[in-house]
Amino acid sequence: MSFPSTPVTDTPPTAPAQGPAFSPLYQQIKGLILQGLEAGEWRPGELIPSEMELAARFRVSQGTVRKAIDELAAENLVMRRQGKGTFVATHAAQQxxxxxxxxxxxxxxxxxxxxxxxxxxxxxxxxxxxxxxxxxxxxxxxxxxxxxxxxxxxxxxxxxxxxxxxxxxxxxxxxxxxxxxxxxxxxxxxxxxxxxxxxxxxxxxxxxxxxxxxxxxxxxxxxxxxxxxxxxxxxxxxxxxxxxxxxxxxxxxxxxxxx
Structure with missing residues (x-):
C-alpha cells in the first residue's frame, strides 16, 4: 500500500488560523498504522514492524511511534508480546x-x-x-x-x-x-x-x-x-x-x- 509522499516529522507544520482541530503527531501515526491494518498489510496474528522500523518509515521519533502503538494496544487492535514484538490482535488468540x-x-x-x-x-x-x-x-x-x-x-x-x-x-x-x-x-x-x-x-x-x-x-x-x-x-x-x-x-x- 502507499502512504503520503510528504514526510511526517516530529515538528508538525504551523496550523492555519482557521480549519480543523490540530491532530497530535502520534495520532497521525496511529492513523497511518490503522490504514495498514485496514488494507491488510499486516494480517490478524502477524508481527508488525518494530517501533524503530516504523519510526524510520514515517520519519518520526521512536517515542512518537510508541505512543501510537500504546493507544492501539489499549484498544485491543494490537498485542505486545515481551521479547517478541507487537502483533495484530486476533480473535483466535486464547486471551x-x-x-x-x-x-x-x-x-x-x-x-x-x-x-x-x-x-x-x-x-x-x-x-x-x-x-x-x-x-x-x-x-x-x-x-x-x-x-x-x-x-x-x-x-x-x-x-x-x-x-x-x-x-x-x-x-x-x-x-x-x-x-x-x-x-x-x-x-x-x-x-x-x-x-x-x-x-x-x-x-x-x-x-x-x-x-x-x-x-x-x-x-x-x-x-x-x-x-x-x-x-x-x-x-x-x-x-x-x-x-x-x-x-x-x-x-x-x-x-x-x-x-
Whole structure:
C-alpha cells in the first residue's frame, strides 16, 4: 500500500488560523498504522514492524511511534508480546477468544465449560429488511446473510442467536462452515473473509420468549430471558455484524468488567 509522499516529522507544520482541530503527531501515526491494518498489510496474528522500523518509515521519533502503538494496544487492535514484538490482535488468540461473549456460568469459568456446541438452524441469503440495513449502514434491499443458531454448554441450550452480515463481504457463507469451524466465529470471519471485528455496541433488556424461542432453548414461554442486541464494527467504525441473542440466565449471568 502507499502512504503520503510528504514526510511526517516530529515538528508538525504551523496550523492555519482557521480549519480543523490540530491532530497530535502520534495520532497521525496511529492513523497511518490503522490504514495498514485496514488494507491488510499486516494480517490478524502477524508481527508488525518494530517501533524503530516504523519510526524510520514515517520519519518520526521512536517515542512518537510508541505512543501510537500504546493507544492501539489499549484498544485491543494490537498485542505486545515481551521479547517478541507487537502483533495484530486476533480473535483466535486464547486471551481474547471470549472478549465479546459476556455470558459466564454461575459456578466456574466459561473456559472450563469447554467449547459451545453449535446447532445451526438456518443460513440463508436475503434482502436486508429496513431496520437491519440501517444498523449495518446498507441500503434497504441490499443482500445480507442471516444465520440462526443455538449455542449449548454442557449439552444445555443456553443462547439463541440471529446474526446478520453484509452479503458482499460474506458471500459464500454456508451453514456447514458456521457449524463445523472449531474456533471462535470471529476468528473464522478473519481467516475466511478478511473481516476483523474490533469493537461492539450492545443493548440489553429482559424479554419473554415466543413459542419457537422457548422450544429451541428448552424453557417455558414464561421464562425471562436476557435479550442482547450487538452491532460489531471493523476498522474505521464500519458496521459488519448485527447479532441478536436471547440468553438463559438460570445457570449463567452477564458479566462486564468496567475500567
Amino acid at each position: 481474547v477468544q471470549y472478549r465479546f461473549l459476556k455470558l459466564q456460568p454461575d459456578v466456574g469459568d466459561l473456559r472450563e465449560e469447554g467449547r459451545a456446541q453449535r446447532q445451526i438452524i438456518d443460513c440463508k441469503r436475503l434482502r436486508a429488511p429496513a431496520e437491519v440495513a440501517r444498523l449495518l449502514a446498507l441500503r434497504s434491499g441490499d443482500a445480507v446473510m442471516q444465520v440462526r443458531r443455538v449455542l449449548a454448554f454442557a449439552g444445555v441450550p443456553t443462547i439463541l442467536e440471529e446474526i446478520w452480515l453484509p452479503g458482499q463481504a460474506f458471500k459464500g457463507l454456508t451453514a456447514e462452515q458456521m457449524g463445523s469451524y472449531q474456533g471462535p466465529t470471529y476468528a473464522m470471519f478473519e481467516l475466511e473473509y478478511g473481516v476483523r471485528m474490533v469493537r461492539a455496541d450492545e443493548k440489553i433488556r429482559a424479554v419473554l420468549p415466543d413459542a419457537e424461542q422457548a422450544e429451541l432453548l428448552a424453557v417455558s414461554n414464561s421464562t425471562p430471558l436476557l435479550s442482547v442486541e450487538r452491532v460489531a464494527y471493523t476498522y474505521n467504525d464500519v458496521p459488519m455484524e448485527l447479532r441478536r441473542g436471547l440468553y438463559r440466565t438460570d445457570t449463567h449471568h452477564y458479566r462486564n468488567a468496567l475500567n
